[in-house]
Amino acid sequence: MKIAVNGGHTPTSPGAGMYLDEVACDRAIKDALVAELRARGHEVADCTADDWMAYPLELNTQVSRANASGAELGISIHLNAGGGTGTEVLYHPASAGGWGQQVAQDVSAAVASRLGLPNRGAKQRSDLWWLNGTSMTAVLVEVCFVDHRADEAAYNAVGPAAIAFAIADAVVGGSAGATPAPEPAPVPAVPDIRYRVRAGGVWLPEMVDRTDTGGSGDTYAGNGQPIEYLAMDFPGWYQVCTEKSGWLPKVYAYNPDDLENGCAGDGSPIKYVRCYYETQDPDSTGWLRIRYAVANVGCGFFAEMEDLTDLSGYGDDAAGNGGTISAFYAYLVRA
Known part of the structure; x- marks a missing residue:
């Protein structure tokens, strides 16, 4: 044939x-x-x-x-x-x-x-x-x-x-020979991360990597309104700069119900975001980094960050340009 x-x-x-x-x-x-x-x-x-x-x-x-x-x-x-x-x-x-x-x-x-x-x-x-x-x-x-x-x-x-x-x-059937030799041992899957944002006084559905668990089909967290709080679940820390207070302390926890210690923000619009992944078991997963990006109200996404490195080459150590952030996404990659 x-x-x-x-x-x-x-x-x-x-x-x-x-x-x-x-x-x-x-x-x-x-x-x-x-x-x-x-x-x-x-x-x-x-x-x-x-x-x-x-x-x-x-x-x-x-x-x-x-x-x-x-x-x-x-x-x-x-x-x-x-x-x-x-x-x-x-x-x-x-x-x-x-x-x-x-x-x-x-x-x-x-x-x-x-x-x-x-x-x-x-x-x-x-x-x-x-x-x-x-x-x-x-x-x-x-x-x-x-x-x-x-x-x-x-x-x-x-x-x-x-x-x-x-x-x-x-x-076509009719194998010409034996099944192909096995591929090299598989590399373990990159772990998922979970995160949520609060906008307009409401916590939006949890994201898993770039999948909205609420079923909207969106690949990012946000509803077009200014993001006021960010909560993330991964080994490492995250930090935000807000309109009211500037840079807030790093957060290591994930608890949207705890606005003091379980998420980042102070209720005012977030202007910048930093994230840093701390690989727990490199022998098992390889060294991992977190990639993330933000978009301002009415605008598209800026270039992705990888931990504290701006992948566009501008040298920034945070995602954002000082405008009001309305959308955010994150996922993990191997270093």
């Missing part, structure tokens, strides 16, 4: 990213899948767009290269985003009840099983050019979510070669 394969997006037209980088991961899976399918005796056209191509050229190029290849099946590799978890595979409604839907079901089940993540299944989409514009039966594989810690850990534990092997098994 002749199969067209591509890795979604390009470095110039990047996809999703947070704990995993979509372009880097889908390229690694794509390369392994092309090699595996060829090893099983199938003709494969790599239809991935060139790195310099921006949207929509990159997408049009993938489709035109696939159509020119004369392939019977097209497979596009992507990673998902939006706060969910697990594997899903998209197919065009015209393939409902046919081969395209079957391929989507089989691939989703195989990849989810290999990763140990939920199988979100085969889903119809009529708005994607890879599915609309290709002349062959086509599917789009959403391997896992870039913004979920469990998915990050599963991807790092299993590795791209084993994911590609699972896709090949589902699509």
